[in-house]
Amino acid sequence: DIWSEDYVKNLVTEGSEVIINLSASPFTITKKMTREKMLSSYVSKYKVPIIYLNQVGGQDELVFDGASMIFSHTDAKTLKFKSFETDTREIEIIKNKKIELIFSEMPEKEYEDLEDVYNALVLGTKDYVNKNGFNGIIIGSSGGIDSALTATIAYDALGSSRVNTVMMPFDFTAEMSIEDAQELADNLSIPHSVISIKEIYKAFSDVLKPSFKDKEIDKTEENLQSRCRGVTLMALSNKLGYLVLTTGNKSEAAVGYSTLYGDTAGGFSVLKDVSKTLVYKLSKYRNLKTPVIPIRIIERPPSAELAPDQKDSDSLPDYSILDPIIEMYVEKDMSPKEIISKGYEEEEVRRILRLIDFNEYKRRQVPIGIKISDRNFGKDRRYPITNGWKP
Known part of the structure; x- marks a missing residue:
């Protein structure tokens, strides 16, 4: 799980030169910025490129937003994919003495909540x-x-x-x-x-x-x-x-x-x-x-x-x-x-x-609906109906 730093640390320790993460990370309002900050810190700390590929589409209450990202460890370049739609980009992985990722950066769009x-x-x-x-x-x-x-x-x-x-x-x-x-x-x-x-x-x-x-x-x-x-x-x-x-x-x-x-x-x-x-x-x-x-x-x-x-x-x-x-x-x-x-x-x-x-x-009796917050009513927050506790 890429959300655990130990996962990245262990891969690098074992000799991984490129980390490719196939993810199914659902959207919430704060998550895109959190993902980018986390992955960027891994690249900077462990000096390894990360190719983060996220699922796109809706499934019941969850929406997977895509927003895949590629981080180069040699020149601090980042390639960001489109959000909420499928997107294909080409990159070249070259191995000489070190692994190098070659890709064209796209104009970065300002993040809008x-x-x-x-x-x-x-x-x-x-x-x-x-x-x-x-x-x-x-x-x-x-x-x-x-x-x-x-x-x-x-x-x-x-x-x-x-x-x-x-x-x-x-x-x-x-x-x-x-x-x-x-x-x-x-x-x-x-x-x-x-x-x-x-x-x-x-x-x-x-x-x-x-x-x-x-x-x-x-x-x-x-x-x-x-x-x-x-x-x-x-x-x-x-x-x-x-x-x-x-x-x-x-x-x-x-x-x-x-x-x-x-x-x-x-x-x-x-x-x-x-x-x-x-x-x-x-x-x-x-x-x-x-x-x-x-x-x-x-x-x-x-x-x-x-x-x-x-x-x-x-x-x-x-x-x-x-x-x-x-x-x-x-x-x-x-x-x-x-x-x-x-x-x-x-x-x-x-x-x-x-x-x-x-x-x-x-x-408990209303239809399912789209989750956008860090905690919605439903699977994220489970409280008994019958209880005598009061805050």
């Missing part, structure tokens, strides 16, 4: 859909930023003919949401339909009315709207052979701001490991190429639109507060005391951490 994350999401989506034989995908398009970014990534991955969006309005759906969902579809030239859930909701409500007798209206009715949409999307999926892409993000998954069997119903989650803050950054980044996501979607306050005048901020702290706390607790294993010491309100921190711990049961 957002570009790499976006490309990872596109490749992961493309390969999951294609390698598993789906005809295309279908997305519930709410007129919000999460579904807009998901649809745009799917378009970049699969093309316009294989991406389908559905707006499913109800009484609390703003007219601007309907307009923005249509504008997004027009900008992407993708098929778009509008299916009202009013009759579906009424049918469910009528059937449940006797059981709900004397009960106050509460979150049940809000969640029922979301589940009507989930049923609609899954029916279309079954009939048309399309994969449903869910549109939830990491921030929502962390605190349980979602409805089981509603907006979590689907087969693949593109934004599962993407915080809400990063969703906005990626949307703005993509619009720099071509402005396909309507600006109103990016600028308006996020809302689930399950109740009159509802906004995410009614239930959650501002994402500029929420997302750093999630990152510190989930990805960096920081304790409540350590997080509070960063200047956050103790009551707010403890409420968020309780939500993260409590909603493990929801996260």
Whole structure:
């Protein structure tokens, strides 16, 4: 394993003159720079050339980013391959008294976090859909930023003919949401339909009315709207052979701001490991190429639109507060005391951490999705649902 320096040291000690490493190293935001720094230090320390060849492609939640590299030990030259696509280069290995690598350096492209994350999401989506034989995908398009970014990534991955969006309005759906969902579809030239859930909701409500007798209206009715949409999307999926892409993000998954069997119903989650803050950054980044996501979607306050005048901020702290706390607790294993010491309100921190711990049961039941961080929800972070421990 090239990540262990002992591996390199032993090979050099045994007389290796060139190290060729065939790797299957999955992408995370920080890994490309970490790899390069590590391999460069080996070359400098052990005076041996390294040819690092990394796999390219998506497999379930993992995306292998390629980004192969060749390091010369004689002249400090480095050859970097393309990321997120196959790439072929020629090198010549000459052995006289010493091994020498001959190759032409390519102009080095400046490393961009957002570009790499976006490309990872596109490749992961493309390969999951294609390698598993789906005809295309279908997305519930709410007129919000999460579904807009998901649809745009799917378009970049699969093309316009294989991406389908559905707006499913109800009484609390703003007219601007309907307009923005249509504008997004027009900008992407993708098929778009509008299916009202009013009759579906009424049918469910009528059937449940006797059981709900004397009960106050509460979150049940809000969640029922979301589940009507989930049923609609899954029916279309079954009939048309399309994969449903869910549109939830990491921030929502962390605190349980979602409805089981509603907006979590689907087969693949593109934004599962993407915080809400990063969703906005990626949307703005993509619009720099071509402005396909309507600006109103990016600028308006996020809302689930399950109740009159509802906004995410009614239930959650501002994402500029929420997302750093999630990152510190989930990805960096920081304790409540350590997080509070960063200047956050103790009551707010403890409420968020309780939500993260409590909603493990929801996260166990959502689709797999693309990993981009050092620790995602899933294989990277395994906590029991049934436990009495509190941080």
